[in-house]
Amino acid sequence: MAQVVLKDLNKKFDEVYAVKDVNLHIRDKEFMVLVGPSGCGKSTTLRMVAGLEEITSGEVHIGERLVNDLPPKDRDIAMVFQNYALYPHMTVYDNMAFGLKMRKFPKSEIETRVKDAATLLGIQDLLKRKPRQLSGGQRQRVAVGRAIVRHPQVFLFDEPLSNLDAKLRVQMRVELKRLHHDRLETTVIYVTHDQVEAMTLGDRVVVMKDGLVQQVGEPLELYSKPRNKFVAGFIGSPAMNFIDTTIVEAGGALYAEALGLRVRVPPDRVSRLGPYKGRAMTLGIRPEDLREAGGGDPQDLVFEALVEVVEPLGSEILLDTRVGNQTLVARVDPTVRTRHHQKIRLAFVPDRIHFFDNTTDEAIA
Amino acid sequence: MIEQRWKRWVFFYIPLTLFIIGTLFPFYWMFVTAIRPDHELYRSWRAANNAPFWTLQPTLAHFQDLLARTTFPRWLWNTFFIAVASTGISLFCGLLAGYALARLRFPMAGALGTSIFVTYLVPPTLLFIPLADIIREFHLGNTPWALILTYPTFLIPFCTWLLMGYFKTIPKELEECARIDGATRLGAMVRIIFPIAIPGILSAGIFAFTLSWNEFIYALIFLSSPERKTVPVGVVSELIRGDIYFWGQLMAGALLGSIPVALVYSFFVEYYVTGLTGSVKG
Ligand SMILES: Nc1ncnc2c1ncn2[C@@H]1O[C@H](COP(=O)(O)OP(=O)(O)OP(=O)(O)O)[C@@H](O)[C@H]1O
Ligand SMILES: [Mg+2]
Numbered sequence: 269m270a271q272v273v274l275k276d277l278n279k280k281f282d283e284v285y286a287v288k289d290v291n292l293h294i295r296d297k298e299f300m301v302l303v304g305p306s307g308c309g310k311s312t313t314l315r316m317v318a319g320l321e322e323i324t325s326g327e328v329h330i331g332e333r334l335v336n337d338l339p340p341k342d343r344d345i346a347m348v349f350q351n352y353a354l355y356p357h358m359t360v361y362d363n364m365a366f367g368l369k370m371r372k373f374p375k376s377e378i379e380t381r382v383k384d385a386a387t388l389l390g391i392q393d394l395l396k397r398k399p400r401q402l403s404g405g406q407r408q409r410v411a412v413g414r415a416i417v418r419h420p421q422v423f424l425f426d427e428p429l430s431n432l433d434a435k436l437r438v439q440m441r442v443e444l445k446r447l448h449h450d451r452l453e454t455t456v457i458y459v460t461h462d463q464v465e466a467m468t469l470g471d472r473v474v475v476m477k478d479g480l481v482q483q484v485g486e487p488l489e490l491y492s493k494p495r496n497k498f499v500a501g502f503i504g505s506p507a508m509n510f511i512d513t514t515i516v517e518a519g520g521a522l523y524a525e526a527l528g529l530r531v532r533v534p535p536d537r538v539s540r541l542g543p544y545k546g547r548a549m550t551l552g553i554r555p556e557d558l559r560e561a562g563g564g565d566p567q568d569l570v571f572e573a574l575v576e577v578v579e580p581l582g583s584e585i586l587l588d589t590r591v592g593n594q595t596l597v598a599r600v601d602p603t604v605r606t607r608h609h610q611k612i613r614l615a616f617v618p619d620r621i622h623f624f625d626n627t628t629d630e631a632i633a
Numbered sequence: 634m635i636e637q638r639w640k641r642w643v644f645f646y647i648p649l650t651l652f653i654i655g656t657l658f659p660f661y662w663m664f665v666t667a668i669r670p671d672h673e674l675y676r677s678w679r680a681a682n683n684a685p686f687w688t689l690q691p692t693l694a695h696f697q698d699l700l701a702r703t704t705f706p707r708w709l710w711n712t713f714f715i716a717v718a719s720t721g722i723s724l725f726c727g728l729l730a731g732y733a734l735a736r737l738r739f740p741m742a743g744a745l746g747t748s749i750f751v752t753y754l755v756p757p758t759l760l761f762i763p764l765a766d767i768i769r770e771f772h773l774g775n776t777p778w779a780l781i782l783t784y785p786t787f788l789i790p791f792c793t794w795l796l797m798g799y800f801k802t803i804p805k806e807l808e809e810c811a812r813i814d815g816a817t818r819l820g821a822m823v824r825i826i827f828p829i830a831i832p833g834i835l836s837a838g839i840f841a842f843t844l845s846w847n848e849f850i851y852a853l854i855f856l857s858s859p860e861r862k863t864v865p866v867g868v869v870s871e872l873i874r875g876d877i878y879f880w881g882q883l884m885a886g887a888l889l890g891s892i893p894v895a896l897v898y899s900f901f902v903e904y905y906v907t908g909l910t911g912s913v914k915g
Binding site (some may be wrong): 319 | 805806807809810811812813814815816820824825828829
């Protein structure tokens, strides 16, 4: 039952800002993911919410309370750390019971809650073990279990899956999501540097860079309408292709000149792009918005590329191609037959093109 | 294969054997001298059937003499009491200071850590002069407290440094998690960090105990009456009279005096090793 509100939150380490003017409204029961490259201030933000890091300026509200000066134990939160931070000298049971014991719950209540959580996570047989006798995945579950027995108002996760191997990570990801939907119904703030995790888990996603929030939105919104070049390049894998382009006017219509082509600007974007007439911009196109050209494609959207690397993934093929001095990645159907050093004809999907201002990196749409 | 074997001998077994002999020989010598009868001890080196490295007539006479004619048991008790008390004080201060230096962020933390270490480097042979003054001011001369309160001058810096290093190897997430789970900072320290740091605490304690058990200079200067003395000082000052060395009793005293320390070490040797190599796995 708690929203989390961050107002003008700042954190300064010595003279550098790790987190700068962050404003976020995380709604009750929302699964909010903070994502960004290493060192962008995600953990610091989370730790300020937890009360582990002093706030340089700004406010943190949990529920209706301003918690700036509240110690971590009074914030009614639970946190799962990247290294799990299980207490090595305690059994799994004691690890999970620790928070309840500190809060003076009756013994019987502690036992039911720990057993419930353990069953939910499938670790009921491990309760008597010490953490060092567990595998990475099991430790991960214990850490999650320790957090959920407390029924806190807000869950904080700091890269909880990044120490697991790829397969286990996918599995735990699904489980976390199910847990949130079906059982917990609690506000979650989840930090990761993995954009796939961010997209799959988050109700909404916050993209950060250098301590600044770049964009907040639902996963598909970030994907289809990135606000700037950084978000466009960060979200999506393989990353969006960026191509130098120039906007020109010819016969009353706007065209983007790139790769020796003239791509006609869709009519609904003419008004925003009008001021850029005659100027250099960056054109962005996602790999899946490039396809092998067929007979029906208009000639002004088709260009020829030299295939450098072919990466067949089964359900699709990734082509690393070269056009002039530009490298482009295309994601094409598995039926496409091509080899390296061969030429291939590719076509744009015109209404999926993004334009970015070269000085501000803002998306123009 | 053959080359491997000789390498093992030359670089491993032979140096190791020499090292072990070098370390253990003084103890053996102490032992043999303590059980050697006087007439063997004080005869000419060139006497017939002289066997310097062993004896065929072992005797406990020196031990009996030591226990009957000197206040050795009393010294043993004094040493023990002083060592335990000063170790306790130093561990307590070292724990808190080491924790603070390892974990809390406060201005000048680094400089403070270094300066504590520097105080450890001041040699006791210099420090005893001002300390003697202080002991006199407080009328503590010739009491156990003279030592219990001065030993921490070198034990606290030592414990602080050892424990600070150990605390730094414990992931800080552990106590952060405990603080979120409902513990205060102090609670997290006592319930989570200290239990994990037991190997470190034990090795600091053993070291401190040994250092104060063997301490000589302060004990020599601050204690004067025979029944107040500690083993190292008592043995030397009561069993060397003028230029006469009571070798048998001296060595018996040294042997008995080193047994408690050896016992303490052998009990905790495992902890002690992990304490020094400092490894905690989550
Ligand atoms: N205790 C500290 N003292 C000084 N600078 C710090 C401290 N903690 C973090 N920083 C700096 O603050 C910035 C943000 O760090 P933060 O840990 O929040 O990054 P992050 O986004 O979590 O990165 P990662 O994905 O690597 O965990 C970094 O540039 C880091 O160097
Ligand atoms: Mg981080």
